[in-house]
Amino acid sequence: MRELPAAARGYIGGTALAAALCTAWALRLDPGAPWGTALALAALYALGERIPRCPLLGRRLPDRTRSGGATGWTSPLVLAGVFLLPPPLAALAAVPGALLAPVRPRAATARRIWHAAEQALACGAAAAAFRALGHPDLATPRFPLLLLPALAAATLYCAVLAALDGGILIAAERHPVRTAWRGLLSRGQARYLVHGLAGLMMAVLWRSSYGPPAALLVLLPMCLSCWVFDRCHRERAAHQATIRALVQAVDIKDRYTRGHGERVGRASVMIARELGMAEDRTEALRFAGILHDVGKLGVPTRLLRKDGPLTPEERRVIELHPEYGHEIVRGIGFLGEARAAILHHHERLDGRGYPYGLRGHQIPEFARVVAVADAFDAMTSTRSYRRARPVPVAVAELRKCAGTQFDPRMVRALAASLHRYGWDPDLVTAADDGPGATRSGNVTPERVAGRAGEAGGAAGPAPDGRGDRPAGTVPEPVPGTAGSTRWGGGPR
Amino acid sequence: MSGTRAKPPDPRRAGRPVADGRPHAVPDGPRTAGRRAVVIAVHTAAAALACWSLGRTLWAGLDRPGIALAFGVLIAVGELASCGPAPATGPGRAPEDRTAAPLGAAGALAYALLGEAGGRPTTHGVPQTVAVVLAAALIGVVPQVARGRGTAPDRLARRVLTTGFAATCFQPLYNTGTLGSWVANGPAYPFFLIGLLALTTLCDAVLAATLAHARTGWPYCPLLRDELRALPGIGTAVCATGVVIALATAVAGLWALPVFCLPLLLTQFAFGRFAAVRGTYRQTIASLARATEIAGYTPHGHARRVAALSRAVGRELGLAEPDLDVLEYAALMHDIGQLSLLDPVPDGATAPLPPAEQRRIALLGGAVVRQTGVPAEVAMIVERQADPYPDQPVTARIVRTVNAYDDLAGGAGGPGGRLRALERLRLATAQDHEPRVVEALARVLARGGREV
Numbered sequence: 001m002r003e004l005p006a007a008a009r010g011y012i013g014g015t016a017l018a019a020a021l022c023t024a025w026a027l028r029l030d031p032g033a034p035w036g037t038a039l040a041l042a043a044l045y046a047l048g049e050r051i052p053r054c055p056l057l058g059r060r061l062p063d064r065t066r067s068g069g070a071t072g073w074t075s076p077l078v079l080a081g082v083f084l085l086p087p088p089l090a091a092l093a094a095v096p097g098a099l100l101a102p103v104r105p106r107a108a109t110a111r112r113i114w115h116a117a118e119q120a121l122a123c124g125a126a127a128a129a130f131r132a133l134g135h136p137d138l139a140t141p142r143f144p145l146l147l148l149p150a151l152a153a154a155t156l157y158c159a160v161l162a163a164l165d166g167g168i169l170i171a172a173e174r175h176p177v178r179t180a181w182r183g184l185l186s187r188g189q190a191r192y193l194v195h196g197l198a199g200l201m202m203a204v205l206w207r208s209s210y211g212p213p214a215a216l217l218v219l220l221p222m223c224l225s226c227w228v229f230d231r232c233h234r235e236r237a238a239h240q241a242t243i244r245a246l247v248q249a250v251d252i253k254d255r256y257t258r259g260h261g262e263r264v265g266r267a268s269v270m271i272a273r274e275l276g277m278a279e280d281r282t283e284a285l286r287f288a289g290i291l292h293d294v295g296k297l298g299v300p301t302r303l304l305r306k307d308g309p310l311t312p313e314e315r316r317v318i319e320l321h322p323e324y325g326h327e328i329v330r331g332i333g334f335l336g337e338a339r340a341a342i343l344h345h346h347e348r349l350d351g352r353g354y355p356y357g358l359r360g361h362q363i364p365e366f367a368r369v370v371a372v373a374d375a376f377d378a379m380t381s382t383r384s385y386r387r388a389r390p391v392p393v394a395v396a397e398l399r400k401c402a403g404t405q406f407d408p409r410m411v412r413a414l415a416a417s418l419h420r421y422g423w424d425p426d427l428v429t430a431a432d433d434g435p436g437a438t439r440s441g442n443v444t445p446e447r448v449a450g451r452a453g454e455a456g457g458a459a460g461p462a463p464d465g466r467g468d469r470p471a472g473t474v475p476e477p478v479p480g481t482a483g484s485t486r487w488g489g490g491p492r
Numbered sequence: 493m494s495g496t497r498a499k500p501p502d503p504r505r506a507g508r509p510v511a512d513g514r515p516h517a518v519p520d521g522p523r524t525a526g527r528r529a530v531v532i533a534v535h536t537a538a539a540a541l542a543c544w545s546l547g548r549t550l551w552a553g554l555d556r557p558g559i560a561l562a563f564g565v566l567i568a569v570g571e572l573a574s575c576g577p578a579p580a581t582g583p584g585r586a587p588e589d590r591t592a593a594p595l596g597a598a599g600a601l602a603y604a605l606l607g608e609a610g611g612r613p614t615t616h617g618v619p620q621t622v623a624v625v626l627a628a629a630l631i632g633v634v635p636q637v638a639r640g641r642g643t644a645p646d647r648l649a650r651r652v653l654t655t656g657f658a659a660t661c662f663q664p665l666y667n668t669g670t671l672g673s674w675v676a677n678g679p680a681y682p683f684f685l686i687g688l689l690a691l692t693t694l695c696d697a698v699l700a701a702t703l704a705h706a707r708t709g710w711p712y713c714p715l716l717r718d719e720l721r722a723l724p725g726i727g728t729a730v731c732a733t734g735v736v737i738a739l740a741t742a743v744a745g746l747w748a749l750p751v752f753c754l755p756l757l758l759t760q761f762a763f764g765r766f767a768a769v770r771g772t773y774r775q776t777i778a779s780l781a782r783a784t785e786i787a788g789y790t791p792h793g794h795a796r797r798v799a800a801l802s803r804a805v806g807r808e809l810g811l812a813e814p815d816l817d818v819l820e821y822a823a824l825m826h827d828i829g830q831l832s833l834l835d836p837v838p839d840g841a842t843a844p845l846p847p848a849e850q851r852r853i854a855l856l857g858g859a860v861v862r863q864t865g866v867p868a869e870v871a872m873i874v875e876r877q878a879d880p881y882p883d884q885p886v887t888a889r890i891v892r893t894v895n896a897y898d899d900l901a902g903g904a905g906g907p908g909g910r911l912r913a914l915e916r917l918r919l920a921t922a923q924d925h926e927p928r929v930v931e932a933l934a935r936v937l938a939r940g941g942r943e944v
Contacts, residue, residue, distance in 0.1 A: 143747030198755045201740055201748070208743040211679040217686075217739075218752075220732035225759035232766045238865030239773045245864040246780050249831055253787075298786040302835060324786050331779050334772045 004107055008172035012114050015164060019091065019120035026088035038089040040212065041081045045097030048074040048219075073223040075192065078119070079199025080215065082126045082153055083138065084206060091124035118164045126157035138207040146200070154196025158189055198222055243287060246294055246328070253301045260377060265289030267373035267414065270421070274413035281337070285366055288338035292345045292370050295325025319354050322346055341366035345374060348405045368407040372398060372414055375406070380423070391423050527706040531646075534703060538649035541656050545622035555616045556609070562746045563603040564628040566753060570596030571632020573760050594730050595753065595760045596632060600625045600651060601692065601734030602741070604658040605685050607666045610745030615667060621659040626652055646703050650696060658692045677742075682735055689731040697723055714810045721812065729759075780864065781824035789830040789837070794898055799823040801936065802894045808932040809886070819887045821866050822873035826891050829857025829874070850878035881926045893917060893925045893933060910937060 004012075026033075074097065081093040098116040133149035136142065166181035198218055206215040247261045268289035272282040296304060299321050303314055310318070326343035329335055344358060344367035351359030379394040389397075395415050402408040554560050571593050604621050606614055616624075629651055633644075662685075665671040675681050701716040733756055740748035781795040802823040806816050830837065830853055837845065845853075858875030862868070873888040881889045900913035914934055921927045 141744045143744055143751070147751070194755045194758055197751050201736065201752045204744055204748075205736070205739060208739070209677045210682050210739055210743075213679055214682040214736070214739050217682065217732040217736045221729045221736075221756055221759055224726065224729040225755065225762055228759060228762040228766055232762055232769055235766065235769045235773055239769060239776060241863060241865030242773065242776045242780060245860060246776070246783070248863050249780065249783055249828065249860055253831055294783075295786075297783040297831065298788070300788070300835075301831075301833070327786050328779050328783055331782070332772070332775045334775075 011171040016117040019117040022124040023092045038093045042093040042096045045077050046100050049097045049101040073226040075195045076198035080202035083203035087124045087127040090127035091120040094119040094123045122157045122160040125160050126153040129153045129156045150200045158192040261290045263377045264373045270417040271369050271413045274417040284338045288341035295321035298324030337366045340364040341370045345370040350404045372410040530706040538652045545619040548619035549623040560624045566599040567596050567628035568632045595756050598730045598733035600655045602737035605738040608742045618659040625655045654696045685735045693727045718813045784827045804936045805932045818869045821870045823891045828860045829853040832856045854878045880923045889926045889929050893929045
């Protein structure tokens with residue numbers, strides 16, 4: 001309790017006091033009040049909160065997220081209490097479970113008190129609303145009519161929880177008032193409506209001739225549903241990790257490109273947002289940026305780490321990396337358009353790029369975006385042979401090459417986005433000197449090879465010979481950017 | 493060195509499915525004929541039951557058509573929302589098949605166990621139950637057929653037979669009033685229904701395992717064990733849902749269906765998404781695994797071959813489905829550590845390297861695998877590739893032996909190469925390879941290197 005700010009302590013204390021007053025009302029109920037039902041529900045809820053592993057699946061149940069009410073599969077139980085019990089008892093029935101529920105270790109006591117208080121208030125309010133809206137008889141349910149008060153009560157339950165949660169975010173975690181409530185209501189609304197229907201079913205069955213055992217059966221599918229959602233969530237996180245592992249596999253070979261993919265992904269997203277692309281395409285573009293150099297896996301390590309000039313033959317091998325990359329990600333269905341971006345991110349608008357020498361709008365849109373993002377990050381990262389260039393210089397360089405090398409539309413979009421959200425070059429290139437950050441140096445294929453690539457012919461047009469080219473037509477080692485993926489103010 | 497790797501990947505090789513490395517079942521020999529007879533027998537029984545039910549129902553007309561329609565819609569919606577088995581789950585995924593339409597299954601069971609609706613007793617018998625369920629299920633699969641996914645006749649047959657079983661156990665008892673004299677409408681009634689459904693799902697599991705065995709020829713016991721192991725999870729939920737729908741309809745009338753099915757649709761939706769996410773995940777893992785091939789460290793198709801063969805050997809040794817998944821991931825990624833080598837090992841065969849080097853590669857591979865978010869067991873298997881087999885878990889032994897076999901047989905192999913490779917593995921059973929695993933591999937190879 002001590003580590004909480006005074007405002008939070010006051011807020012929790014006030015809520016707890018209100019909840020206590022609400023439950024104290026129970027003492028003034030007439031003797032015929034359903035104390036037995038309340039006791040049974042309270043015990044079940046407490047039991048449900050204390051079961052760490054699902055007895056049927058033998059696996060861990062989903063962890064409770066954040067603060068908030070009964071988040072998992074037990075919330076139909078709480079809502080059944082709302083429908084079955086008078087307000088003070090409904091509030092009381094929710095208290096033991098909320099007190100016993102697992103919480104994060106920091107300020108655990110305060111969290112427990114807080115959960116119990118907000119649960120009690122929300123349940124009391126919802127039960128009062130359910131009774132106020134006609135107090136339907138659950139033993140002989142008349143169905144379409146019964147839905148209205150039930151759904152209203154569930155909505156009120158959710159609304160009270162959201163309102164109280166927003167308050168604690170402001171008081172304890174110092175969220176700004178403006179954003180504290182954002183998303184709280186909409187996130188919980190659908191779930192509590194659905195759980196409200198399940199709770200209603202529980203209440204109806206509880207009062208029917210079949211009794212409480214039948215009502216408890218409702219919990220089983222809810223439990224399963226929560227478990228599946230949780231697994232879904234975990235699997236998705238694992239999938240993201242695997243995508244990153246693909247990039248990290250490149251890092252094993254070529255230590256100097258660390259963080260490059262991640263940054264190119266973010267710059268691509270900036271461009272996509274500026275162009276107003278749909279959310280799913282933006283997401284695909286992020287993956288295209290992250291994975292654009294994955295084909296370096298196919299380039300021999302010795303070549304990537306080579307000190308000194310590259311022969312035309314070696315250049316040609318390195319320039320195969322877009323094709324290798326395409327070959328690797330070919331089987332990943334969800335990448336969609338991003339696969340084309342990986343294949344074509346070294347094409348140039350004037351047709352002198354590789355691998356296919358496409359020109360203009362033959363180049364897929366995603367590839368044009370990634371090309372600009374790639375060049376931008378290459379210029380604004382620190383190399384061993386030169387410091388990172390400031391953002392305005394890099395943008396000017398991009399503008400200079402717009403039309404010949406880059407799509408002017410993408411360059412404009414990036415410039416506009418940078419202007420709006422800024423970019424902190426110190427953060428971007430904050431050097432976390434890994435091993436070899438100093439020894440890399442000198443391998444800048446574009447610098448060494450210059451026009452040699454063009455002379456070689458077979459490799460397709462290579463760099464445009466300008467001493468310090470902006471775009472990486474060849475994979476460029478970016479030294480010493482390990483792990484720094486924090487950005488200035490990217491768009492959220 | 494660069495010369496050998498300068499060749500760009502041939503795009504014409506692209507057509508082959510990558511994510512699904514498991515081979516398909518191919519029929520061979522007299523045992524297949526016997527197994528096919530089992531499938532035909534099951535299908536014939538289901539068809540006979542269906543025809544009889546349809547005929548009787550058409551002859552006698554529908555009893556309480558409103559209820560029949562409501563349940564029919566429920567089952568059809570459940571089937572429609574399921575969208576069939578996820579594309580990435582290959583032929584070897586019998587247990588996930590069951591989760592394809594939990595709402596449809598629950599609705600069918602509920603209709604079979606429906607005693608009264610809104611306080612009034614129903615009188616639909618077994619034939620009408622089967623007929624309604626069959627018609628709804630058929631309507632539900634129409635979009636799948638239209639999309640060219642094909643039907644799953646096994647699933648339909650199972651649905652018809654289990655529904656018939658549950659209805660036969662319940663409806664005559666109820667309609668004659670015998671049930672009312674036993675348990676009345678009291679608290680014991682739900683327990684009776686649960687017991688009945690438990691029996692039904694048990695029969696369904698046996699039937700599913702039999703069909704899977706007949707289709708694929710995998711050992712029967714692990715299949716049945718997988719089916720039974722999956723029962724407490726999804727099976728219980730389907731049973732509980734069936735009972736709840738039946739009871740709620742008895743109390744509240746047909747309104748109970750939409751009220752309670754909304755939460756369940758959500759569950760089903762979650763299952764669908766889960767399957768989709770899993771599918772993409774497998775694809776990504778397979779792509780990561782191919783990185784070593786494209787980098788020229790391992791021969792083409794090595795990871796996929798080792799994964800398929802490891803799965804087959806694991807199945808031969810009676811591993812359960814979750815272990816097989818772990819085994820497959822580990823087999824796919826077992827060579828990742830080689831990416832750290834400056835120069836590729838000849839043919840990607842790590843076996844001739846000094847043990848310290850092998851261990852270093854294995855540890856590096858484990859480090860990469862840990863980043864991928866696959867279960868920790870997978871990373872552990874990759875890390876312990878170079879250990880002597882008594883220190884390894886059985887899954888790591890399988891990957892090690894199969895990997896060595898693929899290296900030795902040189903991919904294409906031919907009969908002579910295979911036998912020589914097996915012989916060398918047998919000679920190395922003192923320290924490197926477990927005899928049991930080598931023998932299982934030999935048995936799998938004798939059947940043509942397939943899971944069949």
